[in-house]
Amino acid sequence: MVLKVLTGNYAVAEAVKLARVDVVAAYPITPQTSIVEKLAEYIESGELEAKMIRVESEHSALAAVFGAAIAGARAFTATSSQGLLYMHEWVHWVSRARIPVVMAIVTRAIGTPWNIWPDHADFLDQRDTGWIMSFAMDNQEVLDLTIQAFKISEDPRVYLPVMIGLEGFILGHTSMPVDVPDPDKVAEWLGPRRQPYVIDGSKPWALGSLAWPEETEEMFMDIQKAMEESKKVIVEVDEEYGRLFGRKYGGLIACHRCSDAKYHIVSMGAWSGDIIESIELLRNEGYPVGLIRIRYVRPFPDKEIYGIVSNSRAVIVFDRAISYGSMGPLYMDLVAGLTKYTRKLPYMRNIIAGIGGVNITYQDFYKLIKETIDSLEKGVEPPVFTWYHRRG
Amino acid sequence: MTKLVIVESKYKIPLALPKIGAAGKTGLWRLERPVVDTSKCTRCFQCEIYCPANVIRVDKEKGAMINYDYCKGCGICANVCPAKAITMVKEGE
Numbered sequence: 001m002v003l004k005v006l007t008g009n010y011a012v013a014e015a016v017k018l019a020r021v022d023v024v025a026a027y028p029i030t031p032q033t034s035i036v037e038k039l040a041e042y043i044e045s046g047e048l049e050a051k052m053i054r055v056e057s058e059h060s061a062l063a064a065v066f067g068a069a070i071a072g073a074r075a076f077t078a079t080s081s082q083g084l085l086y087m088h089e090w091v092h093w094v095s096r097a098r099i100p101v102v103m104a105i106v107t108r109a110i111g112t113p114w115n116i117w118p119d120h121a122d123f124l125d126q127r128d129t130g131w132i133m134s135f136a137m138d139n140q141e142v143l144d145l146t147i148q149a150f151k152i153s154e155d156p157r158v159y160l161p162v163m164i165g166l167e168g169f170i171l172g173h174t175s176m177p178v179d180v181p182d183p184d185k186v187a188e189w190l191g192p193r194r195q196p197y198v199i200d201g202s203k204p205w206a207l208g209s210l211a212w213p214e215e216t217e218e219m220f221m222d223i224q225k226a227m228e229e230s231k232k233v234i235v236e237v238d239e240e241y242g243r244l245f246g247r248k249y250g251g252l253i254a255c256h257r258c259s260d261a262k263y264h265i266v267s268m269g270a271w272s273g274d275i276i277e278s279i280e281l282l283r284n285e286g287y288p289v290g291l292i293r294i295r296y297v298r299p300f301p302d303k304e305i306y307g308i309v310s311n312s313r314a315v316i317v318f319d320r321a322i323s324y325g326s327m328g329p330l331y332m333d334l335v336a337g338l339t340k341y342t343r344k345l346p347y348m349r350n351i352i353a354g355i356g357g358v359n360i361t362y363q364d365f366y367k368l369i370k371e372t373i374d375s376l377e378k379g380v381e382p383p384v385f386t387w388y389h390r391r392g
Numbered sequence: 393m394t395k396l397v398i399v400e401s402k403y404k405i406p407l408a409l410p411k412i413g414a415a416g417k418t419g420l421w422r423l424e425r426p427v428v429d430t431s432k433c434t435r436c437f438q439c440e441i442y443c444p445a446n447v448i449r450v451d452k453e454k455g456a457m458i459n460y461d462y463c464k465g466c467g468i469c470a471n472v473c474p475a476k477a478i479t480m481v482k483e484g485e
Contacts, residue, residue, distance in 0.1 A: 022393045049393075072396040098405045156401045192395035196405055206408040215404070222403040 001246075006178040008171030011139045012078065012104045012164070013038035014178070015146030017048045018186040019102075022073035022193075025053035025064035029083040030116050031168030032106040036078060058083035062090035062103070069099045070207065072198045074150065076101075080168060081108035081122045088126070094161045095130030095223065097207060100153035100195055101161040103131075104146065106172045107269075109356045117357020118167035120269065120321040124297070124329040126163065130223045132230055133298040135165035137254070137272045139176045142166050144247055145295075147186060148237050154194040155237075158230045160223065169357075170270045181245045189244055227299040234296060252301035254293040255308065257283065261290030263373055264309050266317040268294040268330060271360055275318070278365035287373055294330060302337025309338070314347040314376055316369060320354045327385055328352050347381055353388040364390070413462065418445075422465035424480040430455035432477035439469035439478060 006014060012035045016024070024043070026036035042048035053064045061077045068075040079087060084105060094101050107123045109115040120135075127133065132152060136142040142164065149162035166172060197205070211219070235251035242248025256276050258264065267275050272293045282289050292305055309315050319328025326332065331350035338345055349372055354360045368388060375382050433455035440448045440456065447459040448469060456469070456478070470478040 020394050072393075074394045096406065098401070098403060156399045159401050159403060192397045194397050194399045196399065196401045196403075197407055198396065198398055204410050206410065208406055209408045211406060219404045219406055226403060 002180045003177045004180050005175050006139055006143070007034065007173050007175050008136070008139045008142045008166045009034040009106060009173065010038055011143040011178050012146050012166070013042065014180055015143045016076050016102075017042050018147055018181065018183055019074065019076075019150045019190060020048070020187055021050050021076045023051050023053065023065065023068035023075040024077065025055055025061045025068070025075070026077050026079070027055055027058045027061045027083060029058070029080045031108055031118075031172045032078045032080040032083070032104070034173070035104060035106070039076075058087040059090060062087040062094065065101055065103075066090060066094050066097070066099065069094075069101050069195070070097070070197070070199050072193065072195065072200060074193045076103065078104040078106065080106045081110055084122045085110065085125065088129075091126055091129045091131065093208075096219070098159045098196055098223075098226075099161065100150075100159060102146065102149045102153055103161065103163045105163050105165045106168045107165055108168045115356050116168065118170055119355050119357060120165070120319070120329075121355070123163075123165040124321045127298060127329060130160060130227075131298060132158070132160050132162040132227075132234075132296065133165065134162065134296050135268045135294065136171065137270055137293060139171055139174075140178050140247070141249065142171060143178050143180065144241065144245075144249070147181075147190070148241055150190055151237050152230065152233055155230075155233050156194065156196070158226055158233050159196055160226055160230065165269070167270045179247075185244065189240070231299050231301075234299075249295060251304070252294075252296040252299070253304050254295055256291040256293070258290035258292060258308050260288060262288040262313045263290075263369070264312045264315045265289065265291045265369060266294065266305065266315060266330060266334060267291065268297060269320060271318070271320070271354060271365075274360065274362040275365045277362035278369060281362070281366055282369060287370065289369060289373065297330070297333070300333045300337055302334065302340060305334060306338055306341040309346060310342065312346045314349065314372065316349045316351060316372055318365075319350060319352050322352050322355065322387075347376065349382060349384055349386070351386050351388050358389065360388075364388070417461050419459075419461045419463050422460075422463060422483055424465045424467065425460065425483055426458055426463065426465065426467065426469050426478045427481050428456045428458065429477045429479070432475045434475045434477075436474060438472045438474060442468050442472045444468060
């Protein structure tokens with residue numbers, strides 16, 4: 001075990017080095033840039049034997065990574081916000097071609113107005129693309145999720161690309177001690193690069209030629225099947241990793257004081273740490289509250305969350321993104337997903353906050369959770385939808 | 393480079409293998425037929441290189457040979473032929 005003080009971005013780079021990628025293609029964008037800068041340093045110094053392809057845009061970055069991947073290389077890229085939106089066409093292309101690829105998204109608000117601070121809008125904008133989507137809470141988890149992403153993506157039961165989300169600056173540029181596993185042990189665990197086909201000139205084939213509607217639909221149905229199957233793989237990988245490297249998170253979700261809670265909070269990302277702090281304060285005051293943290297938003301863990309909230313008095317979902325004209329993406333997925341298992345939903349509140357990088361602290365969560373529970377205990381349901389905003 | 397292993401999956405993947413005539417005998421679409429005068433053909437391969445349907449082969453002995461099952465009669469070969477050895481003839485004539 002080696003402890004290194006790493007920013008979230010350097011934790012990504014460290015994990016990519018441990019995965020021994022062959023190709024990195026990237027275009028700089030704040031707050032992602034220090035990932036590929038660090039990878040370029042590793043390549044320059046010989047610590048990582050890989051090709052760095054410098055491209056003129058994010059659209060080309062993912063296209064280059066895709067090309068390298070179908071040629072048999074373990075390939076990686078990273079981006080943020082506008083860059084991610086610019087590569088969006090390729091985001092779909094990669095998953096529909098069923099080629100394993102890993103990408104880190106260091107989240108940042110979408111312009112205009114120009115803004116470099118974090119929310120989840122860019123990341124959650126990708127939720128219909130057919131990528132496995134994980135999201136970290138701290139830099140240790142960033143490293144662990146990135147290593148695991150290669151294992152999951154290259155599993156023949158999955159064969160889908162994986163993106164890892166981490167908030168810009170909050171994780172991306174903030175340091176914490178990170179346990180970096182033994183490189184040989186990681187290489188052994190990840191094994192050889194696995195993919196369903198390769199373009200190596202030995203046999204002619206075409207990718208992306210015209211398909212009839214029925215054939216097309218069958219291929220897309222298989223993406224849905226693979227998503228379902230990937231749930232097992234994600235849990236398996238989390239457990240294996242736990243046995244080998246000492247950290248197990250719980251698969252698609254991570255829980256904090258869930259089992260005896262009567263009120264449940266649902267969240268994703270770095271601010272889950274602040275929510276845990278507020279929960280500790282509330283627990284001291286006797287509030288039976290717990291946190292369900294979404295680690296994978298695709299596949300969405302509706303069944304896993306249902307198992308916990310089926311007898312809950314209330315669920316509060318904090319969303320750091322909004323689908324304008326509707327509600328928060330996590331809330332919509334959760335409500336829709338729960339209806340597969342029950343006709344009796346608990347009271348479910350959606351609080352939008354932290355948009356455009358507005359800083360939300362444990363005091364805010366403490367106040368919002370306490371107000372909601374106090375009101376419900378008095379028999380008054382707070383509004384289901386709230387956009388919480390504050391200045392200073 | 394990281395060792396590569398191809399492990400096929402049960403999933404349908406948008407790959408297509410090449411096959412002659414996957415869309416049927418497309419030569420049926422032809423309105424005009426290129427006809428080669430082999431005595432004029434210099435075996436320069438221009439027609440074979442330019443043919444967008446890849447249906448011309450230039451044989452050293454016989455000159456340019458066209459597979460009419462798939463030739464759609466676009467006339468590019470007749471246009472590029474420096475020896476003017478190819479003429480377009482209306483189908484049915």
